[in-house]
Amino acid sequence: MNKLLIISGPTATGKTDLAVRIAKKYNGEIISADSRQIYRGMDIGTGKDHPKNIKIHLIDIINPDEKFSVAQYQKLALTKITEIQNKNKLPIIVGGTGLYIDSVINHKPTFDIKPNYFLRFFLDRLPIFILQKIYFILDKKNYLTLNNSDVNNSRRLIRRIEIKLSNKNSLLKGTSFPNDKGFCILHISLTDSIENIIKKIDTRIQSRLKAGLINEIKNLLKKYKWSDPGLNTLAYKEFVGTDLVSALHKEIQVWQIHEHQYARRQKTWFKKFTPDFFIDISKPDYQDKINNIVTKWYNKNI
C-alpha cells in the first residue's frame, strides 16, 4: 500500500465530512493539513471536528505559544503517512492549508535550512529597501528573478537571505520536485462559488459565537498572550484589545471580512496548484462523482 488520498479546498466546503465517509469505507485514517488546528485549546475558533470512531492526526499537537512551520509539518505528515500505510490502511490528508499539502507532495530542498532567529532578530527591524539591497548583494542572480510581490515581502526576503547565508544551498526558482516516497496520490479539491462559501462562513461564525468562542478566548488568555503565534488566527486576532464583553459587532464584522478574504486566497491557491480533480460541490451529483473517482483509483493495481 503506497496510496495517498488528498482532499483539499477552501474553508466551508465539507472536506472533513467527505474524508470521514471515505475513511470509513476504505479503512482509512485522516491526517489534518490545517495550520491552525495544530494548536491545542483552539477548538471553536478553528472549527475542529471530532468525528466518532475516526481519529484525526496532526491536530492538537502544540500549544498556542509554540512556533510551528511547514517543514515540521512535512516531517510529521510523512511519518504518519508511512505509519498508516504500513498498517495497510489508507492515509487521507484533509485540509485547507495549501502550503502544507504541497509540502507532502513536493520535496523542498530548502527545508533543511533551519531558521536563524538571531539573524532574523536584526533583519526584522530593517526597512524593506535595505533588505532588498542586502539580498541583491548576496544573490544578485536570484534577486533579479523575484516578482513584484516577492521583492516587497520582507518576510520572504529575510528567508532568502537566511538561506543564502547558511551557505548550504542556493535557492533556485522552480527547484520543486516530487518527493521521493513514490506515493500513488489522488488529489481531489472541493470547490464552490464564492457566494455559497460566504453564506456558509457567515452562518458558521454565528454558531461559533453561540458555541462560546468568546469564553474560549478568555480561557486562552489566562495562559497565553495575544502575541503568541497561535493567537494570530482568524476568529481570535480580531478581538485583540477588546474587553471581550461589550459590543463586539465591529470585531465580528471584520472577522467576517477576513474569513471571506481567506477563502478567496484558498481558491486562488488551489486553482493554481492543480489537483487531479476539481469537484464543484454545488452540483447535485458531486458525491457520486467522487465515489467513482476514488473507487477506480483505490482498486487500481492494489
Add this chain to the structure above:
RNA sequence: CCAGCGGUGACCGAACGGUUAGGUGACAGUCUGUAAAACUGUUUUGAGCAGGUUCGACUCCUGCCCGCUGGA
C-alpha cells in the same frame, strides 16, 4: 424658527483655486521553515442640488435640500 458645523467615488476620510490624497472593501494574483501569515497589481477625475465669481472650482459667493449640535 434662529445660530453653528457639515454633506467628497461601494464605504471611511484629507489637502488644495489649477498637479494621483490616503485608507477600507471589491476584483485579480504571488507563494520553497511564521501560510487562517506576509506581499503585489487593478478599482471609469468623484464632489447634495441649482446658479454665480474665475482663464480655471471639490476648494470662493448666493439660494435651496438633507444631517448633526446648540438656542427660542
